[in-house]
Every structure is written in C-alpha cells, then in structure tokens.
Amino acid sequence: MKNTELKGYMIILVVLFSLFTVYQLIAHQIFYNHLKTDSITAWGEITARLIEQNPENEAEIMKVLTGNSSDSSEYQEKGREIFRQYGLYEDLETKLFPLLNNHIFSFNQTIFWGLICFGFILFLANYMQYKIIFNKIKQLTSTAKKIIDGDYSVSINENKEGDIAKLAVSFRSIKDIIRKNIKDLLGEKEFLGQILQDISHQLKTPLSTISIYNELLLNEDLPRQQQIQLLQNNEVQISRMNVLIQNLLKVAKIDAKAVSFDKESLNLVETIHEVLNRLENIINERNLSIDWDGTEEVVVTHDKLWMQEALMNLLKNAIEHSKPGDTITIQVKDTPIYTELIIQDFGEGITAEDLPHIFNRFYKASTSKKHDSTGIGLALTKAIIEAHQALIKVESEKNVYTKFTITFIKF
Structure with a gap:
C-alpha cells in the first residue's frame, strides 16, 4: 500500500x-x-x-x-x-x-x-x-x-510517501515551472524592449536618409538625372530595411520556437553546392575561387532550406570580406561521432576585441568596411545552427584569415 x-x-x-x-x-x-x-x-x-x-x-x-x-x-x-x-x-x-x-x-x-x-x-x-x-x-x-502572490521563496517539505507527498511534489514542480515561466517572461520582455530599441536604431538611419532624399525630390528644379539617382538611393535603403526586417522576423521566430524545422537525413555536400550555385555570379564578379575539400556525400540530419540560409550568410560574409583573386576553402570532415564543416577565407579578418561579439544582434566590427551591413546575418546563422543541435565557432586573425566551424553531433 x-x-x-x-x-x-x-x-x-x-x-x-x-x-x-x-x-x-x-x-x-x-x-x-x-x-x-x-x-x-x-x-x-x-x-x-x-x-x-x-x-x-x-x-x-x-x-x-x-x-x-x-x-x-x-x-x-x-x-x-x-x-x-x-x-x-x-x-x-x-x-x-x-x-x-x-x-x-x-x-x-x-x-x-x-x-x-x-x-x-x-x-x-x-x-x-x-x-x-x-x-x-x-x-x-x-x-x-x-x-x-509572487513569493517563490516558500518551501514545501514533505519527505514521506503517499498522496500528500505527491501533492507536495506537484506543488514544488508547479512553483518551479511558474518561477521559470515568470523569469522567461521577464527575459522575453527585456529582450523585446532591447530588440525594439535596436530595430528603432537600425531603421532610423535609412528612414532619415529616405526622408532627406524625398525632400530633395520635391524640388521641381532638380534635374532628372539627380532625381533618378535619389530614387535609386531610396531603393537601396528600402531594400536594406526589407532585409533587416525579414532577418529579424526569422531570428524572432526561431527564438520563440515558432519555426517547425523539417529535418531530414540529407546530403550536406549537395546542400552546400546549391548555395554555391546561387552565389556563382558574385564569386565570378569578385574573381574568387572555391577550394573544395570533401567527399561527395556526407549525410546529416537538417532542414535543407534553413541550413542553406545559414550557409548563405557564412559564404556571403566570406565573399564580402575577401580581396579579389582570393581563395575560399570549404572542408567537410565526417567521423563516426560528428560531422564538421569548415568555411575559411583569407581576407580582412576580425580583431581579437570584436571576435567574441560577432554573433550578437546588430553588432558590427569597428574596422568593418561594409557600411550597409545590418549586423543580423551571423546572429541568424547561429540561431539556425543551434536549432539543429549543432555548434558553431569562429577563429580569426586580423588581415590573415577567418574560419567558421560548424559541428553536427551524431548522438
């Protein structure tokens, strides 16, 4: 009994x-x-x-x-x-x-x-x-x-067996769950306030630029050529805001666990090749070469579309920070315990001061030459990789190399 x-x-x-x-x-x-x-x-x-x-x-x-x-x-x-x-x-x-x-x-x-x-x-x-x-x-x-009433410091001590003890254990579990939920809600509230502040800050500059250009366009004496130039500038700013908002929505959905990843056992090499095909024009324009070192088939459980999104950000980052004529290396190592993907460029590199912060939202390296960067791409990449229960790390030396390593654990 x-x-x-x-x-x-x-x-x-x-x-x-x-x-x-x-x-x-x-x-x-x-x-x-x-x-x-x-x-x-x-x-x-x-x-x-x-x-x-x-x-x-x-x-x-x-x-x-x-x-x-x-x-x-x-x-x-x-x-x-x-x-x-x-x-x-x-x-x-x-x-x-x-x-x-x-x-x-x-x-x-x-x-x-x-x-x-x-x-x-x-x-x-x-x-x-x-x-x-x-x-x-x-x-x-x-x-x-x-x-x-919000007092979570109370203790429920019932060490015996029986229904009362089970009820006490349930109360303790409920207390811990409520406390965790309240803590999460406060964290989400703080995060929401921070992200709204960051969004406001990020949108302020392009909106101000568009506003100035629109005021200039209202000038009837402005030559047609300058009007076209201002409209093109507005288009760039609007495109930048669109990318920023889309990436922010993706990150927010992943953080809120509102994304249902359709994970399948697929060939990771094929997923990488498809991303490279989409970036082929940019690679050719910058006269870059891809040094591929890997097998023809490495099966990894992943959502193909979302993983392509993450790899696209990493490869675009490597392309944009490489000098014309440089080589970008891609390696895939497969072991019984893990699969490792390495993407390395030999361009600008990242300073030791900036390296710990590059996955933070809206963070831009102090020495970055890419003025139109939103600082959200790498944060989105990290969120996607971690949603696949994988790990991502970065190593870099200024003006020498930058290496991103993604590790997929098999157990």
Whole structure:
C-alpha cells in the first residue's frame, strides 16, 4: 500500500481492534474466575452443611458435584421441584439470583467502560490523523496563495510517501515551472524592449536618409538625372530595411520556437553546392575561387532550406570580406561521432576585441568596411545552427584569415 496516510490509519485501527479484543478476553476471563470462585464458595458451604448433618452421604454428594453420579437425572428433577417450591425457575430474571447478578452487572460495566474508553481513543486517533492531514493541506493552500502572490521563496517539505507527498511534489514542480515561466517572461520582455530599441536604431538611419532624399525630390528644379539617382538611393535603403526586417522576423521566430524545422537525413555536400550555385555570379564578379575539400556525400540530419540560409550568410560574409583573386576553402570532415564543416577565407579578418561579439544582434566590427551591413546575418546563422543541435565557432586573425566551424553531433 503506497498511500502512507491510509496505511497509518489502518495500522491504528488494527492496533486498537487488537487491544480491544485482548481487553474483552481479559474481562471474560476475570468474569469466569470470579464466577468460579463464588460458585466454589457457595457449593462448598452447602456441601459442608450436608456432610455435617449426614456424614455417610459425603461420597454421593461429591459425585454429584463432580458430575460422576449415576442417577443424577432423577435427583436433578427432584431438585428442580424443590426450587420451584421456593419460586426458583429457569426463566426467572437474573436479578433474582443475587450472586450471579452481581457478577453479570460487574462484567457489563467492565465491557461498557471499555467500549467508552476505546471509542474515545478511536475518536482521538481519527481526530489527530485528520488534523495532521488537514494541516498539511492548509499549509499547501497557504503556500499556493503565496506562489500566486509572487513569493517563490516558500518551501514545501514533505519527505514521506503517499498522496500528500505527491501533492507536495506537484506543488514544488508547479512553483518551479511558474518561477521559470515568470523569469522567461521577464527575459522575453527585456529582450523585446532591447530588440525594439535596436530595430528603432537600425531603421532610423535609412528612414532619415529616405526622408532627406524625398525632400530633395520635391524640388521641381532638380534635374532628372539627380532625381533618378535619389530614387535609386531610396531603393537601396528600402531594400536594406526589407532585409533587416525579414532577418529579424526569422531570428524572432526561431527564438520563440515558432519555426517547425523539417529535418531530414540529407546530403550536406549537395546542400552546400546549391548555395554555391546561387552565389556563382558574385564569386565570378569578385574573381574568387572555391577550394573544395570533401567527399561527395556526407549525410546529416537538417532542414535543407534553413541550413542553406545559414550557409548563405557564412559564404556571403566570406565573399564580402575577401580581396579579389582570393581563395575560399570549404572542408567537410565526417567521423563516426560528428560531422564538421569548415568555411575559411583569407581576407580582412576580425580583431581579437570584436571576435567574441560577432554573433550578437546588430553588432558590427569597428574596422568593418561594409557600411550597409545590418549586423543580423551571423546572429541568424547561429540561431539556425543551434536549432539543429549543432555548434558553431569562429577563429580569426586580423588581415590573415577567418574560419567558421560548424559541428553536427551524431548522438
């Protein structure tokens, strides 16, 4: 029986019942002993008087008393006749037999008071048992109220087994879950405030630029060629804002776990080739070469579209920070424990001061020559990689190289 409360209550009932049974047996034994003693006393007196008057009948009298008389039925009937003459019948009330009546009255009183005492003990045991249970429930209710009021420092101590203990464990779990949810909500609130501030800051510059260009466009004397130039500039700023907003939405969805990744066991090499095909024009324009070092097939569980998004950001970052004529190396290493993808360029590099922050949202290296960067691409890449339960790290040396390593764990 796992319910310790019910088990304890049943043990108390069994113990009380056993004690009351023993009490009953003792009371009956005392009653029989007293009855036997008084019977011997009374019959001894009668026997002594009879033998005193008729000594020769002593043997017969003792036979009758010990149940060894051969003609007892005849004398039993004669004895009943004599008793009837004095008004003593079998159906006579017990109270008319003083000796027997005293014993029965004493026995009944013993049983009655025994019932009263054990009933009181049973009531007291029930009261104490339920008081303990309801005190625990009262404590849990008070604790729940404090948790509702925001006090998570309360402790719920219940180390025994049983339903109350299970309820206490559930309360502790609820308290921890609520505290974690509140903490997460506060963190999300802080994050939302920060991201809104960052978005506002990022959109402020292009919006101000567009506003200035629009004011210039309102000038009717402005030459057509300058109007076209201003409109093209506005288009660049609008495109920049569109990329920023789209990437921010993607990061926010991943952080909120609102993205359902369609992960499949696919060839990672094929996924990389498709990204390179989409970037082929940019690679050719900058006269870059790709040094591919890897097998033809490495199966990794991933969402193809989202992984291409992450690899696109890494490769574009490598392309944009490489000098014309440079080489970008791509390596894929497959082991029984993990698969490793390395993308390395030999361009601008990253300073030691900037290196720990490049995955932060809106972070731009102090020496970056890319003025139109939004600083959200690498943050999105990291979010996608980590959503695949993979790891990403970066190594770099200024004006020497930058190497991104993605590790897919197989277990």
